[in-house]
Amino acid sequence: MKRLSIVKQPLFSTINDHLIDYPTPSNLNYFWSFGSLAGLCLLIQMATGIFLAMHYTPHVDLAFLSVEHIMRDVEGGWLLRYAHANGASMFFLVVYLHMFRNLYYSSYSSPRELVWCLGVVILLLMIITAFIGYVLPWGQMSFWGATVITSLASAIPVVGDSIVTWLWGGFSVDNATLNRFYSLHYLMPFIIAGASIVHIAALHQYGSNNPLGTNGTVDKVSFYPYFYVKDLVGWVAFAILFSIFVYFYPNALGHPDNYIPANPMSTPAHIVPEWYFLWVYAILRSIPNKLGGVAAIALVFIALLSLPFINTSQVRSSLFRPIHRKLFWLLVADCIVLVWIGQQPVEDPYIFLGQAASVYFFLYFLVFLPFLGKFEQFLVYYKNPHLRADESSLNTAPVA
Template sequence: MSTVSLRTRHSILKQPIFSAVNEHLIAYPTASNLSYFWGFGSLAGICLSIQIISGIFLAMHYTPHVDYAFLSVEHIMRDVEGGWFLRYLHANGASMFFIVTYLHILRGLYYGSYASPRELVWCSGVIIFILMTLTAFIGYVLPWGQMSFWGATVITSLASAIPLVGDSIVTWLWGGFSVDNATLNRFYSLHYLMPFVIAGASIVHLAALHQYGSNNPLGTDGSFDKIPFYPYFYFKDLVGWVAFAIFFSVFVYFYPNLLGHPDNYIPANPMSTPAHIVPEWYFLLVYAILRSIPNKLGGVAAIGGVFACLLALPFINTSEIRSTTFRPIFQVFFWLLVADGILLGWLGAQPVEDPYILIGQLASVYFFFFFLVIVPFLGKFEKALIYHGHK
């Protein structure tokens, strides 16, 4: 390569945009032992992009009015060229986004990616998860089917449990005295806006990540064994992207309604309450915890407690060992937490009756027991074991 071409290449790389791409996507120093589990972050970014793009096109044909919302969705499915694909891509894309995010969270929890100095990385990720949950909930209301309407009614009514200001909050959320046209309009506006807020929060998340670098499977300082991100991890992530595309496509083309509820293909009817109101599958864990507590205010506090535990995790952790691979006792409790989460998800879809209520209460106790007892105290116990072992 000639000296002139080298100078040209160097001057191009010094430009702000190309410099940022080079520093964060090409020459970015990455721990050499990262596994495929580190690809869920980029997959989450792809899911967010799919949701934003498909949502913009769907918004061109959707009508946010209680008399036309359901019909406009059917119009998209039946009359708009490729509308069925956009609708199924967006609806199933939400589920894919949550699948990827849950796996991303579990990977971070298993390998201790929340530990110092990555507190901001973890906390910004939890905030993104909270924003995702809110966006998905208000998006589920938009088709204006039976589950959309009654799900919105039940969940927004929970705010009434807040002392003094609860009823005022519910009225503000509804835009009136019931879930009606004003509710649908404000939910539509928020649903269009929130993904861009999530995109901004994701930039903060990435900036925090690149400040200290990624964690690694060993949980050790990887600053002495790093390689450029491109081409090694680009192609490693590419394998995950292709596998994910195949998995996603199976749902979109062959089982587009598998993860949804059939009652949402019935137009919203305020005079007919469904026999069993069930949220989308990715809300079932929190929903099971909510209904396990007979007191409404206690249930609302428990929902807040779920996200508070995740946010507090870096600050209540006492273990000096990051990776669960080297913590055999903690490993047992971790897999019990995974099983507990699956159980809560199943319970959330069951009727509100015994024995599901009792099992849900026990499962909810373990969920909080893990974060509030196991995480802060097991680290100290492990230190004591190591200390006595060295003696």
């Protein structure tokens, strides 16, 4: 009776409905743990970011020195800095795996269109947040990365130059830019957290998909105590991987030039973003025209957002779609190639390889997926003549 009275309270009833008694398909595997891992990564980034903000100084003359002060003088500051920097990479790694799982099992299909679209919006917010956060240490790669990426907005007709001036807060990347980026970087994680709550609410409205892609309402169990253990195993594995990078290879995922103070008079030989931006950067560089490159990046997110509405397959899981399974793994390989191309110099053969990889990326989302469902349906009817006979008999049967 006491437990029932507690559960009836609004806060506890919400926790109970979404974390304890939440009905979950009984055949979920460990790939469904990446959603909770993404939430854990967000909490790590918010917690470490708040403590780092207590010691950071958003001024062009002091920003780099304040980061070094955190690393050398603040008690445990090196751990906060490395956890925050590597935590961004871990966050993107988890989210990318989460999205690839959704693509493989078609978790974006009806009635979960809103869940997928909110996920794409969260990815875009993450990219913006990570980019402006990369500027804050005010190293060489921070400064020149901010200069190159923000200058892309100038390609937009009519309003492009005004947008660049507004982003910079002046006529060059300077102190106003750093202050704006610092304010936005502090604000954005809370927006991401709010979007994540809406994302979870939209997911729980219809429930989770399952590996078979079938109706899971007939075989569901409560999340606790059956599935929290799987999430816990994923958290432990993630903690081990995260700790290896933080304690043994803290700078493996960063660029050494960012340990050089920003110098507007010295351009680095090769400007590259963080690894989790490289696939987008490779697509951008594949277009020789600046406006075309910006349009290609916009098309990436348009393609992702439109995916639930242009998909024509009646079968969700790739376990039963051999053609899509091959195309999907080609997409995974294609994205890896794009990441590799993004860190190479802008010269042949990398230009051609980047263009070819970019073409396949768009072909997968805008051509293959919309037509593959129709083609699969044709194959089913072609290989099973009795289905055509059954359908024709239904069409010619007299109406009672």
